[in-house]
Amino acid sequence: MKNQAIYREVAKLMMPFILMFAMYVQFHGDFGPGGGFQAGVILAVVYILYALVFGLGNARHVTPMTILRFMLAFGVLLYAGVGMVTMFMGGQFLDYNVLSHDPAHGQHLGVFLVELGVGISVAAAMITIFFVFSGQEH
Amino acid sequence: MTAHLPVLQVVLPLMAAPLCVVIRQLTLVRLFSLVVTGTAFLISATLLYQVNTAGPISYAIGNWPAPYGIEYRIDLLNAVLLFIISLIGFLVLIYSKNSIAREITQNRLYLFHSLYLLCMTGLLGMVITGDVFNLFVFLEITALSSYALIAMGGGRLGNPQALYAAFRYLILGTLGGTFYIIGVGLMYMMTGALNMADLARLLPSVFDTTTIQAALGFLVVGITLKMALFPLHMWQAAAYARAPSTVSSFLAATATKVAVYVQLRMIFTVFGQIPLFRDTPLDEILIVLALSSMIIGSLSAVYQKDMRRMLAFSSLAQIGYIVLGIGLNNATALSASIVHLFNHALMKSALFMALGAVFMSTHSVKRGAMRGLGRNMPITMAAFVVAGLSLIGVPLTSGFISKWLLVQGALESGMWPVALMILVSSLLSIIYIWKVVEAAYFKKPKRALPKARDPGPTMWVPMWILAAASIWFGVDAGTTVGIANKVAETLLGGVPQ
Numbered sequence: 001m002k003n004q005a006i007y008r009e010v011a012k013l014m015m016p017f018i019l020m021f022a023m024y025v026q027f028h029g030d031f032g033p034g035g036g037f038q039a040g041v042i043l044a045v046v047y048i049l050y051a052l053v054f055g056l057g058n059a060r061h062v063t064p065m066t067i068l069r070f071m072l073a074f075g076v077l078l079y080a081g082v083g084m085v086t087m088f089m090g091g092q093f094l095d096y097n098v099l100s101h102d103p104a105h106g107q108h109l110g111v112f113l114v115e116l117g118v119g120i121s122v123a124a125a126m127i128t129i130f131f132v133f134s135g136q137e138h
Numbered sequence: 139m140t141a142h143l144p145v146l147q148v149v150l151p152l153m154a155a156p157l158c159v160v161i162r163q164l165t166l167v168r169l170f171s172l173v174v175t176g177t178a179f180l181i182s183a184t185l186l187y188q189v190n191t192a193g194p195i196s197y198a199i200g201n202w203p204a205p206y207g208i209e210y211r212i213d214l215l216n217a218v219l220l221f222i223i224s225l226i227g228f229l230v231l232i233y234s235k236n237s238i239a240r241e242i243t244q245n246r247l248y249l250f251h252s253l254y255l256l257c258m259t260g261l262l263g264m265v266i267t268g269d270v271f272n273l274f275v276f277l278e279i280t281a282l283s284s285y286a287l288i289a290m291g292g293g294r295l296g297n298p299q300a301l302y303a304a305f306r307y308l309i310l311g312t313l314g315g316t317f318y319i320i321g322v323g324l325m326y327m328m329t330g331a332l333n334m335a336d337l338a339r340l341l342p343s344v345f346d347t348t349t350i351q352a353a354l355g356f357l358v359v360g361i362t363l364k365m366a367l368f369p370l371h372m373w374q375a376a377a378y379a380r381a382p383s384t385v386s387s388f389l390a391a392t393a394t395k396v397a398v399y400v401q402l403r404m405i406f407t408v409f410g411q412i413p414l415f416r417d418t419p420l421d422e423i424l425i426v427l428a429l430s431s432m433i434i435g436s437l438s439a440v441y442q443k444d445m446r447r448m449l450a451f452s453s454l455a456q457i458g459y460i461v462l463g464i465g466l467n468n469a470t471a472l473s474a475s476i477v478h479l480f481n482h483a484l485m486k487s488a489l490f491m492a493l494g495a496v497f498m499s500t501h502s503v504k505r506g507a508m509r510g511l512g513r514n515m516p517i518t519m520a521a522f523v524v525a526g527l528s529l530i531g532v533p534l535t536s537g538f539i540s541k542w543l544l545v546q547g548a549l550e551s552g553m554w555p556v557a558l559m560i561l562v563s564s565l566l567s568i569i570y571i572w573k574v575v576e577a578a579y580f581k582k583p584k585r586a587l588p589k590a591r592d593p594g595p596t597m598w599v600p601m602w603i604l605a606a607a608s609i610w611f612g613v614d615a616g617t618t619v620g621i622a623n624k625v626a627e628t629l630l631g632g633v634p635q
Contacts, residue, residue, distance in 0.1 A: 073156030080153045083145075093145040095201035 011053040018046050026119050030108065036115035040122025047127045056134055065131070068124045075121025082113045140184075144197040144210045147181045147220060148266060150174055151259040158252040168235065171251045175228040175258065182217075182224040182262075189217040190621065196268070204268075205336040211268030215625045218476070219265040219399050222483045226391045227258045229600040230487065234384040236597060237494045241382040242290050250290060254388070257283040261396050270322045270408065271332045273400065277318065277364075280396070281311045284389055288381040303376035310363060310373040317360030324353035325408075334408050342411045351418075357404050358420070365397030367461055368431035371454045375438075378450035379503075383494025386446060390453055391487035395479050398460050402475075405464065406629040415467045424465030429559050431458030436566035440573075445493055445503045448570055449486065452529060455563055456482045462556070463544055471547025473626035477618050478540035481611060485525040485537065488604035492522035495597055499590040508574060510583035514590040517598050519578045521605040526571040528608040531564050535612040539619065 026039030051059035083094040091098035096110025154174040158167045189195060189212055197210040212220070231254065242250055260280030267273050285308045291300030326332060328349050329340040344350050359370075366374040374394075378386045405414060415421040435455030442448035456478070463475030493503050495518045500507045512519045528535035531542075541560060548557040592598060611618050 069159055073159040076156040077153060077160075080149055083149060084153070087142055087145075092197070092201040093142065093149065093199055097201065 007053050011049055015046050015049065018042060018049070022046070026115065027112075029115055030111055036118025037122050039115075040119040040124075041126055043119070043123040044126030044130070048130050051130065051134065056131070060131065063127060065128075068128050068131075071120050071124035072128065075117040075119070075124065078117030078120065079114050082110060082117070086110070142197075143181050143185055143188075144195055144212055144266060145199065147178060147185065147224075148210075148259055148263045150178055150181070151255045151262065155252045155255040155259065158248055158255065162248050164247055167248045167251050171255055172228075172231055174255065175224065175231050178258070178262070179224040179228040182220040185212055186217040186221045189214055205331065205333045208272050209268040209333060209335075210266050211334070212266060214621060214628065215402065215476070216265045216399065218480065218621060218625065219396065220262060222395065222480055223258065223261050223265065223392050226388060226483055226487050226604075227254075229603060230384060230388045230391075230491070233387065233491055233494070233597050233600040236593060237384050237498060238382055240498055241384075246290060250287070250382075253283045253287050253290075254385075257287060257388070261392055264396050265399055268334050269332050270325070270334060270337065274315070274319050274322060277315055277400075280393065281315060284385075284393060285311070287385045287389075288377050290385070291381045299376075300380040303373075303380035307373040307377045310370070314360045314363030314370075317356045317363065319360075321353045321355075321357035321360060324349050324356065328353075334403065337408045338410045341409060345412050345417075354409065354414075354418070354420075358401070358423075361397055361401045361404065362427070365394045365401065365457055365461075366454060367427050367457055368434055368454065369427075371431070371435075374454065375447045375450040378453070378490075379444055379446040383446075383490060383497055386449075387487045387490035387494060390449065390490055391483040394453065394457055395483055398457065398464075398475075398479060401461075402464065402629065410629075421465045421467050424461055425553075425556065428458045428460075428462035428465055429556065431455060432462070432559060432563040433566075436563045436570070439570045440566055442570075443504050443506070445496075445505060445508070445574065446490070448505075448574075449489055449493065452567060452570065453482075453486060455567065456486070456529075458563070459541070459544055459560070462560075463547060466547050466551050466553070466556070468547055468550050469623070469626045469630055470543055470550055472629060473619065473622035474540050474543035474547050476622040476625050477536075477543060477615075480618055480622075481528070481536035481540050481608060484604045484611070485528040485608045488521055488525035488601055488608065489529065491597070491601040491604070492518050492525070495593045495601070498593060498597075505573060505577050506584070508577045509581040510578070511590060512579035515592045517592045518601070521598070521601045522578075523571075523575060524605040525608055526574065528612065530567045530571055533612075534609065536608045536610075536615070536618075538612055539615040543619070 022039045022042035025034035025042060026036060029035040029039065047059060047063060050062070086095045086098055087093050089098040094110070096107045097103040099106035099109050151174055154171060158171060161167050161170060185195070194211060194213040196204065198204060199208040199210065202208070238247060238250055257280055260276045260283060263276030264273050264280060267276065285304050288307060289301050289304035291303075292298050322332070325337060325341070328344045328347060329337060331337045331340050341350065363370040378390055381389065405420070432455045435451050435453070435458060439448045439451035439455065442451060460475045460478050460482070463471040463478065495515065496508060496511060497503050499515065500511070528537040531537040531540075541564060545557045545560055548554070548560065
């Protein structure tokens with residue numbers, strides 16, 4: 001579809017806004033509807049759109065498999081890592097209260113980090129699934 | 139840190155799994171996962187000791203108190219299960235090195251370690267949690283990772299059948315998981331609770347509604363699918379036969395046991411305040427299914443030519459014994475079930491390990507290929523025979539202890555035909571184990587087997603630890619039976635008769 005001017009230009013135009021929306025859903029998730037899972041999926045949509053319009057080869061070049069795999073693992077590690085940190089700071093596992101002087105701030109920070117972890121892992125998982133399926137030769 | 143042991147038990151392997159993906163370098167990954175499973179084993183041993191001496195432990199995740207947040211709750215029953223899972227997990231991982239190098243594609247080996255740890259995380263989590271929804275999450279972690287592990291049998295020496303087996307397990311396993319979550323959803327609808335202790339308190343007042351009775355039905359069917367009881371065992375034989383040997387030794391010893399644990403938890407804790415065995419035909423259903431599993435499982439095992447399929451069908455029979463003990467509804471039979479959970483895990487894992495070693499040297503697990511192996515692979519075949527004797531239930535092996543208790547339990551309930559069926563099923567198991575012994579020790583190989591020889595110590599040491607343990611716990615059964623009696627008393631203690 002790279003040669004179709006309308007597809008190409010519209011896709012180029014859309015992608016930053018989709019990215020922005022993903023960020024909004026991710027980081028505004030604690031005040032409005034949203035959260036890491038949804039944001040991760042929306043973020044992955046950008047890559048899928050890019051792969052559809054500009055070809056799989058280009059998309060794989062932008063996000064190599066090694067980076068995706070690292071992101072997959074890193075999200076989970078970030079989530080569980082927050083739990084470990086709270087434990088070393090004297091609380092229970094995933095007790096965000098101890099992360100800051102003020103329990104409310106602690107909860108805020110904890111949920112922020114944990115949801116970031118979810119977002120990273122989900123985005124990487126969606127892109128990986130897309131790459132694996134689209135890369136198959138019947 | 140000792141206060142955090144319950145959560146570390148699950149979180150250590152959980153964090154180790156993605157770290158394996160990050161590390162990637164095979165030697166490091168292997169060393170790292172050995173350290174983690176070893177630590178998990180130490181933690182479970184400590185927890186078992188603590189629970190046995192000081193009573194149940196409760197841990198509030200995120201410091202949210204019990205009915206609102208997720209609670210990890212360890213009593214003697216799940217402490218025993220944690221111990222089994224992490225013991226088998228550790229030993230099988232030591233064993234795995236050469237075996238997986240032969241059976242799994244080289245560039246997937248680090249993923250194997252990651253999935254293996256994830257599967258272990260799921261099993262440990264299912265057992266440790268006191269929250270029915272959290273249990274579902276861990277159930278899915280276990281299920282998804284085990285589908286992938288089984289499918290890995292398709293690499294290198296294996297065959298594409300593994301993918302088919304994994305897919306079949308995926309369909310049925312997902313059905314099982316869905317039934318379970320429907321049951322949980324129905325209970326949540328009526329009580330608004332997900333914590334097991336909370337549910338136990340709230341359920342009696344709504345038990346006469348069809349919603350809760352439907353929930354019970356969904357739960358029992360879903361869990362029965364997961365533990366592969368007749369007639370829902372169809373996925374098991376193919377999955378165990380096609381998976382890499384290492385995966386079969388781990389899953390056969392732990393996955394179905396954990397499903398049995400969930401069944402026990404549902405019947406005796408969540409529905410613990412309701413006399414299910416008096417008010418519903420659940421006990422008759424369990425007994426009939428268990429007896430069918432025992433006879434059909436043993437009979438099918440006799441006719442198998444593929445030895446891994448034979449062991450899978452024998453697992454069906456053994457799960458039958460365990461469920462029978464639950465259905466008989468008395469303390470002796472129930473403690474027989476719990477002892478057998480432990481004993482069967484040891485011997486079945488040892489048997490699959492021995493077959494894995496045979497597969498490595500002869501590239502086949504057909505009975506015909508085992509001719510004359512008694513001479514070529516004395517250490518492996520001796521381990522197979524010892525664990526096999528325990529499977530039959532010969533005196534001085536651990537299998538004898540559990541069957542003896544089970545027969546006693548059946549007689550206590552006045553069901554002598556059931557006791558007879560146990561003996562019949564045991565006789566059938568003599569036939570299928572003997573066929574292997576005959577092939578290995580009394581028949582000449584069709585052609586010379588110059589290459590077939592015993593594997594290195596990384597393989598035979600864990601195999602023999604398990605085989606020796608099944609002798610040890612047959613001679614000195616005081617510890618296991620003592621703990622099982624205590625568990626059975628607490629489980630039955632809460633149920634109004």
